[in-house]
Amino acid sequence: MTETDGARIEAHDVWRRYGHGKRTFDAVRGVSLTVHPGELFALLGTNGAGKTSTVELLEGLAVPHRGRIRLFGDLDPVTDRARIRPRTGAMLQEGGFISHLTVRETVEMWAQLTSRPRPVDQALELAGLPHRTDVMVQNLSGGERRRLDLAVATLSHPEVLFLDEPTAGMDAEGRHATWQLIRDLRERGTTVLLTTHYLEEAESLADRLAIMHRGRIAASGTVSQIVADHPSTLSFGLTGRSVHDLPVDGTAVEHNGRVTVTTSQLQKDAARLLVWAQEHDVTLDRFTARPASLEQAFIDVATGTDAQRQEEPA
Incomplete structure (x- = not known):
C-alpha cells in the first residue's frame, strides 16, 4: 500500500495564481499533502500564508493553476463536484447568511438543499444554538455566527469536513465546546481538514499538521515531529x-x-x-x-528562521 492509498484528500504540487501578466501573484506554490480517513489535519500559518486559498482549491471552489487534487481516491473536486458535494461539508470564513432570517429558518433552508440532512433540532443542539433559534442572524455575535456556520456544515453527516478558522470570534467556552464537537465528529469517522490561527487548537485536535509560509508548506508532521526539529x-x-x-x-x-x-x-x-x-x-x-514548542516552531517559520537554517552550509 502506498502513502496515498485510501486517502480522503490528496494534493500534489498544487499552485494557485491570481491576476495576469506583471500583476500575477502565486498565493499557493507547490503544496502537496495527504489526509487519511478519520484523520484531523490542521493547516497553520500567518495571515496571507495561503491557507484559505489552499482550502478553496481542495473544496473545488477554484481550479488550480497547476497540480493535481483528488478526493475519495479518484474524484476531482471541480469536475466531479456533483458526486463529491453530498459527501462533504464546508465551513467557510464567511457564511453569507441572509441577515433577516432566524437561526432556525436558516438551518431549515439549508436542510432543504442538503441530501439526507440530520434533524434541524439536532444540528442546532450540536452547534450549541438551541437557545438562539428565534434570533435573527443579524443579531448574533461573531462567535454565534461561527456556530451557525458549523451547524450548516455538518447537516449532511459529511465524510470529509473542511473548517476554515472554525472558532474565530468565539469566547473560550464556545471554543472548547466546538473542539469537543469536532472531536466527536472525528470519532464517528469524519475526516477533518481545518485552518486555524490558534496553536492550542492545532495541538489539541490535530493528528498531523502543516505550517504554511508564503504559499508553501514549510513544516509538516505530527506535533512531536515538528517540535523535534527545534x-x-x-x-x-x-x-x-x-x-x-x-x-x-x-x-x-x-x-x-x-x-x-x-x-x-x-x-x-x-x-x-x-x-x-x-x-x-x-x-x-x-x-x-x-x-521545544509548536509556538517556537511556528515563530521560526513565520520569521524565516527555518529557511535561513536550511540555507546555511553544513
Missing part, C-alpha cells in the same frame, strides 16, 4: 562564573547577566548544570527549562 532552552542568572565554565553540549549565550542555553538535549544539559552548580556552590538564579 531546540529547547535553559535560562538562568549566573554570577562569578563564565559561560565557558558551563558543562553543556548546547550553545550558551550571556546577556545582561542572564544565560540562555540552546540545546537538543534538555534533560541531560539540565541535569549536568544542576549537578555542576551543586558541586561548585554556584547559584543558578531563577533557573527555568523550556522544552
